[in-house]
Amino acid sequence: MTVSQVGPPEVQPAGQQAPAGRVHGNRAVLTASALLVVGVLVLSALSLSVGAGEVGAGDVLDYVLGRNGARDSSRLSLVVGDLRLPRTLTALAVGAALGTAGCLLQAVTRNPLAETGLLGVNAGASLGVVVGIAFLGVSSGYGYLLWAFGGAVLASALVLLIASRRGGGSPMRLVLAGSALGATFGGITSVLIVNSAETYDRFRFWVLGSLAGVEGFTKLTGLLPVLAAGFVVALLIARPLSALALGDDLAKGLGHRPGVIRVVVAVAVTLLTAASVALVGPISFLGLLAGFLARAVTGPRLTAQIVLAGLIGAGVLTGSDVLARVVSRPFEAPVSVIIALFGAPVLIAIVRSRRMASMGMTDPAAEESPKGGRGVAARLPRPRKGEDDGAGTLVVRSGSLSLLVPRRAAVAAFALAALLVGAVVLSAYAGQSEMSLSRTFNAVFGSGDRFDVLLVQKFRLGRIVAGLAAGAALGLAGCLTQTLARNRLATPELLGVNDGATAAVLLSATLSGTFGAWWAGPLGALAAVLVVTAVSGGLGQRGYRVLVVGLAMSALASAVTQVVLSRRSLNSASSLYVWTSGSLNGRSYSVAVPVLIGLAVLVPLALVVARHLNVLRFDDSTAASLGVAPGRVRLVCMLLAVGLAGLAVGICGPVGFVALASPVIAGRLAGPLRVPVVGSMLVGATLVVLADTVGRVALDGVEIPVGIVTTVLGGPFLLWVLLGRSAAARV
Structure with a gap:
């Protein structure tokens, strides 16, 4: 992406009109914002009108407006006041929080594929819930909330501490620290789960993400200050973050401190994501979807991206929650599965659009040209001072045949082979x-x-x-x-290879009644890649298009896997979960x-x-x-x-x-x-x-x-x- 795409908006001199393209872009953003607001309001009204309790839209309207003595009705007070209204407001707040957090992460890491689990927040929240269940017998929704929030904050704090050592947290350091620490936390969570069937039985439903447990305003009001603080920080950091897209040196020249900006963004993401996971469980795909769609509408304007990402997240989560109540009545479908099923095709359609191609997001990001115009050779990995550059080789000859053997690589291979034998x-x-x-x-x-x-x-x-x-x-x-x-x-x-192969093996176990069809793994992996290749238009050099479609495929396959595990008996699900680990x-x-x-x-x-x-x-x-x-x-x-x-x-x-x-x-x-x-x-x-x-x-x-x-x-x-x-x- 070029500087003109990600830089802060230019200031027009006095008396000079803005370019027609910019005016047209502002109008498009305003139109999109207005349409999103209307859509969110419609979905909110639908959320208040749909559900159990035989309470229709008219009764809900009477209750909200206080007409016809509706608020004196115990039935309406229970269905609307204690269930539907808190659930709808929670969906709006959490959706906006995840959308905003996803947009911030994509901006600070300069990666349009970043999502809210990147800083280890989801893994930390999951570990907190499992620790509460396994060691303290936590079984209530409010107990889950406290432990999830504590685990999420701890994970993000550790990531920031690790990534900020020796020179400040660059985007890559944040990503690496979050990935490694998130993997470790996920592994510890699995250790606790495989040793306790009861813990796994509770965790397998919480991890799907759902708003079914929202009753009353206690949870929402408890975390509302956290969400509000996250939204405020996100809006305040938007302009410095736009300057950071120009590069650290230029940002410093404009009076900003890149390390501080990244830390503040990470804090905002932590507040928004931790509160969201504590309220409804981990819903990781939503942040990626909302941030990506917002960029498709607004282009490089970060403040507009943040606002639209929040609106998109609120609308998607609210609409998905409505569908979750009606698609499998009298039961509720996991809201994260609904988001994956409907959001993945939308994301694929957007990434294949001409607008995304014109924004340069379907091609691999060009590497910056190094100073001095040294060209291609300067982009090759360079050894550190005092390190063997790997160029030393041994010549092995046998008659007229000869073979060049890299000395360092050969020594490393022999050492690894000896270690493998041991x-x-x-x-x-x-x-x-x-x-x-x-x-x-x-x-x-x-x-x-x-x-x-x-x-x-x-x-x-x-x-x-x-x-x-x-x-x-x-x-x-x-x-x-x-x-x-x-x-x-x-x-x-x-x-989507791993998730596709896993879903295929689980499907073979479901159809055959036995487990162990090793051949289903390669078939599932091949099917996933064929779908990704066909939908993205081929592998070639299409960069982000292939990756986005792959992530969408992974989300779909992972949703199928989680649903299969949640619908099976505890003994069967526990055995399958061990294999999926x-x-x-x-x-x-x-x-x-x-x-x-x-x-x-x-x-x-x-x-x-x-x-x-x-x-x-x-x-x-x-x-x-x-x-x-x-x-x-x-x-x-x-x-x-x-x-x-x-x-x-x-x-x-x-x-x-x-x-x-x-x-x-x-x-x-x-x-x-x-x-x-x-x-x-x-x-x-x-x-x-x-x-x-x-x-x-x-x-x-x-x-x-x-x-x-x-x-x-x-x-x-x-x-x-x-x-x-x-x-x-x-x-």
């Missing part, structure tokens, strides 16, 4: 049975006690092989995706062998493509002049990543954090100028095997799923890698 030995040895290391080695080769051989060969080794296959596939898929997107946070789940329980050779065959085909292709990915670090014209077809390479890489991620989900469920962390760790070891294909596979396999071992032995009689272990332990480690002293200058 992890396999530890996993085969560790367990609840007290078996010595020598007995373990004998059992591996089929000698010794028959029970030892049965335990090691039939159960542990099959599970280890499954974990090796899944980890290698996840690491390689993450490496391809991150290199292709030039983004360390990019994983296959951005294209990522688990190797019950996995053996029967699942691992087909995946290993798939890896035998896909890995060599990935090694070939990796050479072309190095060239794609230049711009497309330079890559084409070097004999590389950028579009073809991107398509092949995306298909490889999808196939690998789908195979991994079929084995152990959606362990997305491994795909995120493996390339980052491998890249640090191999050097900045290498695509760490082999290293990512080795790191991914090691992480999965070690995490499965820890999950089996950490608690007596209870197994912690591998996906939960990786997020709990890997989150802080990844945060240290990305935001440590050595990375501070680059983030």
Whole structure:
């Protein structure tokens, strides 16, 4: 996006008329605002008129206006005064808060795909609720409110503290800190849930998000000052935030302090989101939807974006709540599912529109040209002072054949391979049975006690092989995706792969009555990507269009998954939830062998493509002049990543954090100028095997799923890698 798109509005000299285009734009914004206000009022009236209690619009109007003794009626006082009116006002306030928060986050991170869970607020609120349920027996809506708000504030405060160290919180540091800490909090939440069926039974309904529990004004009035403070801060920070879009140096020249601006924005987002999650539960997709639609209407004017995002959020949440009451009577549908089902198609339609194309939001953001006009070479990753640049190579010759082996990457690969062997030995040895290391080695080769051989060969080794296959596939898929997107946070789940594969496996379990159809994972992943590709108009270089459609697809698939879990019996839902957290329980050779065959085909292709990915670090014209077809390479890489991620989900469920962390760790070891294909596979396999071992032995009689272990332990480690002293200058 260019400076003219995101900068503050220009001031016209005295006596000079504003350009006709700007006048037309102001009129369009005013018209859109008026239409949104009318729409919100209509939806509010509909919300007051629809619901249980056989109370129609006429009775509601009499009660609101105090006519015909309506307020003396106990039935009207209960239905309208205690139920519908507080629920409608809560929907309006929460929708506006989430819309505003989403708009602020998208502005401060300069990322139109940012949403309100970015600072770890949703994960912190969920952890707070689970802690209250598990340890204090909280069961009331007001108890949920207090614990959710406390957890959300704590999470956001930690993110701000971490991101502001060593030079202030840049947008990337905020994103990285929020992602890593949110993953850790989510993992801790899952640990508490899998160990308590009662806690999970309460949590699985709260996490869907609903306004059904709103009764009276107690909750709303308790958090109204928090919401009001968040709205006020959002409006006051709009102009400084517009200046920040010009870049930190120009913003400083205009008298602003970028670090302070980001902290204030994060505080406003925390206040708005924490209060919203405490009132109705986590509804993450709404902030993304409202902020994106507001930008589509207003363009770069941030104050108008904030106002319209609030109106859009209020209207969408109120309308979704009305639909939630009527689509499955006499029951209520989760409001977050309604938002995903209706909001995702709208978001897709907007991102495919010509207006978005004219705003430059369907193409990848252009990287800024470095000072001095050094061009393409300046955009390549550069090693730090004193660091091996990865250029040192060994020449291996055999007759007329020769091979160049990068020295640092080779050393890193051998070290990771040795670590992987140690992890396999530890996993085969560790367990609840007290078996010595020598007995373990004998059992591996089929000698010794028959029970030892049965335990090691039939159960542990099959599970280890499954974990090796899944980890290698996840690491390689993450490496391809991150290199292709030039983004360390990019994983296959951005294209709906994980959620699509998970929904497919759950659907196969529902239809067949049995669980374990590993082949449903790749099919679901492929179906998700085909839909994303077809709807977005192809992968190519369409940047944000593909990502937005992928996020919409993920929201739809995730909504389906949550509904399936909420509608099943507690025992069935608990088992399925463990798998959706990522688990190797019950996995053996029967699942691992087909995946290993798939890896035998896909890995060599990935090694070939990796050479072309190095060239794609230049711009497309330079890559084409070097004999590389950028579009073809991107398509092949995306298909490889999808196939690998789908195979991994079929084995152990959606362990997305491994795909995120493996390339980052491998890249640090191999050097900045290498695509760490082999290293990512080795790191991914090691992480999965070690995490499965820890999950089996950490608690007596209870197994912690591998996906939960990786997020709990890997989150802080990844945060240290990305935001440590050595990375501070680059983030």
